[in-house]
Amino acid sequence: MYKYEHGGDIYTEKLTKDGHSFVDYSANINPLGLPLGIKQAVQQALKLCINYPDPFCRELAEVTASYLQLPQEYIFFGNGAADVLFRLALALKPGRALLLAPTFADYEKALRTVDCKISYYNLQEARDFAADNDIVDAITPDTDLVVICNPNNPTGQLTSRELLVQILDKCRLVGAHLLIDECFMDFVSEEKAFSMRDLLATYPELVILKAFTKTFAMPGIRLGYCLSGSSELHTALHQSGQDWNVSILAQEAGKAALKEHEYLAKSFKLIEQERSYLRNQLAALGAKVYGSEANYIFFYLPKPENLPELLHERGYLIRSCANYHNLQAGYYRIAVKTRVQNRGLIKALKEAIKTCALY
Structure with a gap:
């Protein structure tokens, strides 16, 4: 039987034993929720659904290109970033790929569909799970x-621009592509955030993955995209799946999302404040916090061993990271939410730890 391995499963059990909804800390979604402008755009677009969607997402591409200050032909849209990942696997058909460990599971899942062999660069706890210069040596001619x-994801650690350029140059040397997933970069503090998209014109080997999902709290709408300066790759992406992979509702939602400047400003301020709050509170409870530069916190807390179950009993869902490559039981990831919600989680954590101490 297929086993779902991501966060965000609010469907297996919809309510707690006392009839309340679970507070889902297992999925990293903007805590401000879906902006009103997107809701209105989706409602107004319902009348357009008698038509097929634009297979090239032309209006959305024009707006996004202006927003990113990139040529429109650099953008390929999909039914969420995960959909783009599977298309990229089919379009590139790599024989061997190098992945960080731990990292997002769907890279490997997508690559396995084209029988790609996987090599892992094991991130070291002693280095706070950050990539080091020796990753360049792990990129070989095959x-x-x-x-x-x-x-x-899940560590929230940043790889520096300088190291990414070294990796990109090594990829060019051996004839490999470099896929950089920047889906969570929107939540990184202003002084640390950066994008590699200014190098797209110079490096046709570079592909950047982005999504509307997390930033605008619209995972149920499904909208993501990749950026590449290679026209050959764009052609291959279009040939690797159906033409109507982005619904009319998703295209209109994306256009509306890029107008939500005030929403984004409020989101960044909230995330920065609450990220600091959660880091400090977790540290005070004896947890070791790593990285955590985005809208989620990655930490190690060996006791209680059944922490997810204890929090589940109290109405909270968190992401155990024990099933990630190169991790073990005791590693967890939680989303950053509002102060009221975060206080509730910390209270539940304290109760869970106290329960463990009694036995």
Whole structure:
């Protein structure tokens, strides 16, 4: 039987034993929720659904290109970033790929569909799970694709621009592509955030993955995209799946999302404040916090061993990271939410730890 391995499963059990909804800390979604402008755009677009969607997402591409200050032909849209990942695997058909460990599971899942062999660069706890310069040596002549999640999921660690340029140059030398997943970069503090998209014109080997999902709290709408300066790759992406992979509702939602400047400003301020609050509170409870530069916190807390179950009993869902490559039981990831919600989680954590101490 297929086993779902991501966070965000609010469907297996919809309510707690006392009839309340679970507070889902297992999925990293903007805590401000879906902006009103997106809701209105989706409602107004319902009348357009008698038509097929634009297979090239032309209006959305024009707006996004202006927003990113990039040529429109650099953008390929999909039914969420995960959909783009599977298309990229089919379009590139790499024989061998290098992945960080731990990292987002769907890179490997997508690559396995084209029988790609996987090599892992094991991130070291002693280095706070950050990639080091020796990753360049792990890129060999038989490497066809390198995938870097930046900031990484689940650790929230950033790979520096300088190291990414070294990796990119090594990829060019051996004839490999570099996929950089920047889906969570929107939540990184202003002084640390950066994008590699200014190098797209110079490096046709570079592909950047982005999504509307997390930033605008619209995972149920499904909208993501990748950026590449290679026209050959764009053609291959279109040939690797159906033409109507982005619904009319998703295209209209995306256009509306890019107008939500005030929403984004409020989101960044909230995330920065609450990220600091959660880091400090977790540290005070004896947890070791790593990275955590985005809208989620990655930490190690060996006791209680059944922490997810104890929090589940109290109405909270968190992401155990024990099933990630190169991790073990005791590692967890939680989303950053509002102060009221975060206080509730910390209270539940304290109760869980106290329960463990009694036995």
